[in-house]
Amino acid sequence: MSSMQLIDRYSRQVAVIGKEGQEKLSKARVAVIGLGGLGSLVSMYLAGAGVGELTIVDYDTVSLTDLHRQLLYREEDVGKPKVEIAVRRLHDLNPTVKIKPVNDALTEDNAEKILGGMDIAVDALDNWLGRQVLNEAIIKLRKPLVHGAVNGWYGQVSTIIPGKTPCLFELVHVRSLPQCVGYCPVVGPIVGVIASIEALEVIKLITGIGEPLAGKLLVIDGKNWVIDEIKLSRVENCPVCSRYLKEK
Ligand SMILES: [Zn+2]
Numbered sequence: 001m002s003s004m005q006l007i008d009r010y011s012r013q014v015a016v017i018g019k020e021g022q023e024k025l026s027k028a029r030v031a032v033i034g035l036g037g038l039g040s041l042v043s044m045y046l047a048g049a050g051v052g053e054l055t056i057v058d059y060d061t062v063s064l065t066d067l068h069r070q071l072l073y074r075e076e077d078v079g080k081p082k083v084e085i086a087v088r089r090l091h092d093l094n095p096t097v098k099i100k101p102v103n104d105a106l107t108e109d110n111a112e113k114i115l116g117g118m119d120i121a122v123d124a125l126d127n128w129l130g131r132q133v134l135n136e137a138i139i140k141l142r143k144p145l146v147h148g149a150v151n152g153w154y155g156q157v158s159t160i161i162p163g164k165t166p167c168l169f170e171l172v173h174v175r176s177l178p179q180c181v182g183y184c185p186v187v188g189p190i191v192g193v194i195a196s197i198e199a200l201e202v203i204k205l206i207t208g209i210g211e212p213l214a215g216k217l218l219v220i221d222g223k224n225w226v227i228d229e230i231k232l233s234r235v236e237n238c239p240v241c242s243r244y245l246k247e248k
Contacts (some may be wrong), residue, residue, distance in 0.1 A: 009050070009094075009096075010022050010049075010050055013049065013050075017203070017207050017209060020207075021206075021207035021209060022050065024206050024207050024208070025049055025050050025051050025052070025203065025206055025207065026050055026051075026052045027052050028051050028052050028053070028119050028120070028206045029051075029052060029053040029054075029055070029117060029118050029119050029120075030046055030051050030053070030054055030055070030118065030119065030120050030121070030122065030202055030206075031054075031055040031056075031057065031114060031115055031118045031120075031121045031122065032046070032054065032055070032056050032057065032122045032124055033057045033106050033121060033122060033123060033124060033125055033130070033134055034057070034058055034123070034124035034125040034126065034130070035056055035057070035058035035060070035070075035072070035082040035083060035086050035124070036058070036060070036066065036069075036070055036082075036124065036126055037066075037069040037070050037124075037150065037186065037188070037191035037195070038122075038124035038148050038150065038191060038194060038195045038198065039056070039058065039122070039124030039195075040070045040071060040072035040073065040082075040086065040195075041070075041071060041072070041191065041192055041195035041196070041199075042122050042124055042148075042195045042198050042199050042202070043056055043072070043086060043090055044071070044072060044089075044090065044093060045195070045196065045199035046097075046199055046202060046203075047090040047093050047094045047097045047099070048093055048094055049199070049203060050094065050096065050097065051097060051202075051206070052097070052098065053097070053098040053099075053100065054090065054097055054098070054099050054100070055100040055101075055102060055114060055118065056083055056086050056087070056090075056099065056100070056101055056102065057083075057102040057104065057105075057106055057114060058081075058082045058083055058086075058102075058103070058105075059103060059104050059105045060081075060082050061078075061079055061080055061081050061082065062077040062078050062079065062080055062081075062082055062085060063078060064078050065183075068188045069186065069188035069191045069192075071192075072085065072086055072089050072090075073085055073089075081103050083101035083102065083103045084101065084103070086099075086101065087099050087101045102114055105130065106125075106130060106133055106134055106137075107133060108133055108136075111133055111134070111136070111137035112137060112140070112141065115137050115138065115141055115143060116141060118143055119143070119144075119206065120143065120144050120145070120146065120202055120205055120206065121134065121137075121138050121143055121144070121145045121146070122145070122146045122148075122198055122202060123145055123146065123147040123148060123149075123168070124148060124195070124198070126149075126180070126184055127180075128172075128177055128179075131147075131168055131177070132168075132169075134168070135160075135167055135168035135169055135240060136240055136244070138160065138162060138167075139162045139167050139240050139241055139244045139245065140244045141162075142162045142163065142245075143162070144159065144160065144161050144162070144205055145159070145160040145168070146158075146159050146160075146198045146201040146202055146205070147159070147160060147168060147171070148194045148195065148197070148198040149177055149178060149194070150178070150184070150186050150190055150191050150194050151178030151180065151184055151185070151186060152178075152185055152186060152187065152190075152223075153187055153190055153221060153222045153223035154178070154190065154219070154220065154221055154222070154223075155190050155191070155193060155194035155219075155220050155222070156175070156194070156217055156218060156219045156220070157194055157197045157198055157201065157213055157217075157218045158171060158213050158216060158217040158218065158232065159201050159205065159212040159213045159214045159216075160214075161214050162241075162244075162245065163241070163245050164214065164215070165214045165215040165232065166215065166232045166233065166234050166235065166238070167238060167240050167241055168240075169235070169238055169239065169240045169241075170232065170234060170235040170238050170241075171217060171232055173235050174217065174230060174232055174233075175217060175219070175230065187222065189222070190220070190222040193220060193222060194220070197213075197218065201213060213229075215231065215232050216229050216230065216231055216232060217229070217230040217232055
């Protein structure tokens with residue numbers, strides 16, 4: 001692709017974040033953990049924005065019940081591995097972005113290998129067990145994490161900077177995560193709202209522009225449009241942070 005085409009592709013965005021911001025995006029490596037509702041939309045926005053390298057992690061296949069919110073997939077994809085479809089669609093969207101698929105769950109065994117070379121991780125998971133693994137890994141590796149979760153008409157976002165803000169373990173002390181039995185019921189567009197905010201947080205962290213939701217939890221009720229920003233405070237002797245972060 002010629003440099004002229006590249007300028008064309010990002011011209012509306014460069015007008016906001018500048019050439020320097022675009023340059024930073026093109027060098028950034030982001031891991032999106034989970035390719036469901038949140039992950040499929042976050043990865044589309046980040047691929048579109050021109051993030052240099054996108055690692056996408058999911059072990060699941062596409063279901064018919066995913067299609068009302070997981071807009072990366074189509075009916076013909078049902079039964080196929082999500083990462084396999086996602087690589088193709090994200091490449092079609094922006095061939096200049098390097099997409100690395102991991103057809104696996106994030107586990108204690110592979111987390112450091114997957115996240116080690118990353119600049120930022122995105123929590124697009126739907127369960128606490130997976131989030132615990134992700135939280136431990138980013139605290140240990142000192143990588144920023146953009147957390148998002150959805151349930152019903154609700155969603156929430158927070159940005160975790162290891163050592164500076166409360167981690168996910170501390171966050172759930174303030175507001176417990178949605179506990180879903182079997183599956184999480186959710187209205188499609190609230191996933192889009194939360195995924196968009198997560199993608200914005202990533203772009204802000206990479207470019208250094210604006211004020212991220214560090215130490216703050218944004219909670220959105222899409223049914224009544226009640227939007228709260230909850231200040232998060234540290235939990236003394238957090239078992240995750242005290243294990244991996246040395247006192248300064
Ligand atoms: Zn902690």
